[in-house]
Amino acid sequence: MKSLSTAWKHMRRSPYQAMAAILTMFLTLLLTGIFFLASSASYFILQYFESKPQITVFFTDKVDESEVTKLKTILEATGKITSLKYVSKDEALGIYREQNKHDPLLLEMVTADILPASLEVSATDPKYLGDLEPIIKQAQGVEEVVYQKDVVDTLISWTNAIRLVGGSLAGLLALDSILIVTTIIGMKIALKKQEVEILTLVGASPWYIRAPFLLEGGLYGVMSACVASILIGGVILWMYPMLLTFLGVIPAIGILLGNPTGVPFLMATLGFVGGLAATGFLLGTIGSFVAVSRYLRF
Amino acid sequence: MIRFEHVTKAYGQIRALHDVSVDIQDGEFVFLIGPSGAGKTTFLRLLIRDIAPSRGTICIDSWNLGTLPRSSVYLLRRKVGTVFQDFKLLSDRTVFENVALGLEIRGKNDSEIERDVMRVLTLVKLGEKRHLFPQQMSAGELQRTSIARTIVGGPSVILADEPTGNLDPDTAWEILEILQQVNSLGTTVIMATHNAGIVNDLKKRTIALDRGSMVSDEAKGRYHTTHKTAAARHKSEA
Numbered sequence: 001m002k003s004l005s006t007a008w009k010h011m012r013r014s015p016y017q018a019m020a021a022i023l024t025m026f027l028t029l030l031l032t033g034i035f036f037l038a039s040s041a042s043y044f045i046l047q048y049f050e051s052k053p054q055i056t057v058f059f060t061d062k063v064d065e066s067e068v069t070k071l072k073t074i075l076e077a078t079g080k081i082t083s084l085k086y087v088s089k090d091e092a093l094g095i096y097r098e099q100n101k102h103d104p105l106l107l108e109m110v111t112a113d114i115l116p117a118s119l120e121v122s123a124t125d126p127k128y129l130g131d132l133e134p135i136i137k138q139a140q141g142v143e144e145v146v147y148q149k150d151v152v153d154t155l156i157s158w159t160n161a162i163r164l165v166g167g168s169l170a171g172l173l174a175l176d177s178i179l180i181v182t183t184i185i186g187m188k189i190a191l192k193k194q195e196v197e198i199l200t201l202v203g204a205s206p207w208y209i210r211a212p213f214l215l216e217g218g219l220y221g222v223m224s225a226c227v228a229s230i231l232i233g234g235v236i237l238w239m240y241p242m243l244l245t246f247l248g249v250i251p252a253i254g255i256l257l258g259n260p261t262g263v264p265f266l267m268a269t270l271g272f273v274g275g276l277a278a279t280g281f282l283l284g285t286i287g288s289f290v291a292v293s294r295y296l297r298f
Numbered sequence: 299m300i301r302f303e304h305v306t307k308a309y310g311q312i313r314a315l316h317d318v319s320v321d322i323q324d325g326e327f328v329f330l331i332g333p334s335g336a337g338k339t340t341f342l343r344l345l346i347r348d349i350a351p352s353r354g355t356i357c358i359d360s361w362n363l364g365t366l367p368r369s370s371v372y373l374l375r376r377k378v379g380t381v382f383q384d385f386k387l388l389s390d391r392t393v394f395e396n397v398a399l400g401l402e403i404r405g406k407n408d409s410e411i412e413r414d415v416m417r418v419l420t421l422v423k424l425g426e427k428r429h430l431f432p433q434q435m436s437a438g439e440l441q442r443t444s445i446a447r448t449i450v451g452g453p454s455v456i457l458a459d460e461p462t463g464n465l466d467p468d469t470a471w472e473i474l475e476i477l478q479q480v481n482s483l484g485t486t487v488i489m490a491t492h493n494a495g496i497v498n499d500l501k502k503r504t505i506a507l508d509r510g511s512m513v514s515d516e517a518k519g520r521y522h523t524t525h526k527t528a529a530a531r532h533k534s535e536a
Contacts, residue, residue, distance in 0.1 A: 002402060195388055197386075198386045198387075198388060199399075199403070200372075200375075201346070201348070201375065201380060201382075201386065202375065202379070202380075202386075202399060202400060202403065202447065202448075203372050203373070203374075203375035203376035203379075203400075203403055203404075203451070204372060204399075204403040205372045205403065206369065206372065208402075208403050298368060298369070298371070298372075
């Protein structure tokens with residue numbers, strides 16, 4: 001507790017150095033936070049698409065139900081199918097209406113006639129999709145075959161790109177933050193050389209002397225994380241309607257964003273802010289530790 | 299007990315202390331005298347492991363300072379407190395806070411600190427000035443603050459490196475009275491000084507050093523005229 005108050009006193013007495021450290025770490029944590037959220041969102045989106053049927057077979061308007069049943073029987077006989085679900089024109093209209101219930105104009109223009117019936121196919125393993133494709137294409141009444149795999153592959157490449165760019169940038173900024181904190185704490189140790197000497201001579205333990213400097217770096221990190229969290233929270237609040245429209249259909253995201261006062265949202269917020277604060281504390285403490293190890297040897 | 303056995307400290311070619319052997323019993327009051335450069339400060343710095351001897355052994359009770367790990371030196375410095383000629387007070391802390399430092403480093407809680415600091419400040423007659431900062435105080439008051447910080451933790455040995463060097467005679471005597479009072483409670487006091495009046499009046503054990511060598515060790519010593527200053531010696535040598 002004493003070390004914490006000493007660390008706070010150090011910060012108050014050199015506000016410009018403290019501000020430089022906090023601003024640098026704030027940028028690092030802001031970007032880390034944004035990339036973490038983007039990466040998490042892309043993960044949920046990916047998971048959502050992976051859980052969807054891997055092939056959707058659209059039929060022509062004139063297709064007979066017996067032909068659909070025949071195709072289902074052939075596909076089931078391969079032993080490579082997890083599930084098959086037939087969506088009739090009427091059911092397709094129902095789905096369409098549910099998805100566009102807030103836009104009456106879109107609802108007026110569409111009838112069951114213009115929507116195709118479809119068969120949603122999930123294979124036991126994506127590698128079987130190649131074997132199933134010719135069977136589906138040879139079937140009577142098939143108009144179009146849509147592979148979910150293409151969408152998933154695109155999403156995977158986007159997710160990987162976000163992770164690579166975000167991770168590299170966050171890593172570089174983290175290194176930068178550590179170096180800045182090391183420099184600032186090193187300067188502070190140099191400024192307090194006389195105080196450190198006196199403390200050493202009167203019998204202060206090495207950790208009594210080091211702890212305030214270590215905590216100071218950690219405090220920079222926690223403060224930066226708080227500012228970054230507030231800014232990210234503000235941006236999310238500002239973009240809330242748009243995020244809800246575009247990402248609300250993803251179940252995991254829908255549960256979180258759908259009820260901002262619910263337990264899942266509050267727990268996720270707490271976890272995010274806590275994680276960011278812990279990252280900031282860790283970065284700051286590493287920076288301080290390097291400075292302390294270098295300039296406070298007993 | 300403090301024991302020096304054939305202790306030598308050299309800085310390159312310069313011998314600051316040469317083959318010094320001496321025993322100091324618990325509760326003794328010892329003056330360390332000699333001209334500037336005689337090795338008094340080196341003697342004291344060796345006792346708090348601020349420097350290590352080039353040869354010989356130094357023991358305080360069961361601790362051999364030569365084998366004491368660096369990580370344990372702070373424990374030695376809690377046992378052996380030091381009063382410095384230049385006070386070594388923290389300028390951004392009040393008298394109370396400076397004295398409290400001696401207890402904070404020992405992990406005492408606030409109520410213990412409040413009680414013990416006030417007790418010691420009353421002893422050194424600074425209770426009324428506990429809220430002042432070092433720059434608002436006289437040299438005598440600063441030295442009393444420094445002594446208070448040293449004794450508040452209850453060390454078994456106090457080293458005083460010319461504590462009256464910057465003080466007028468009256469204030470010097472005040473400091474001596476405090477150190478004698480602490481000594482009467484059983485604390486060993488080793489005081490390096492140039493002040494012949496104090497040494498001659500108190501008639502305590504006196505160890506005289508000259509050019510790094512121990513030249514005398516008297517039970518009721520005096521500051522003899524033979525303990526000339528370096529300047530006087532150089533003049534006579536010339």
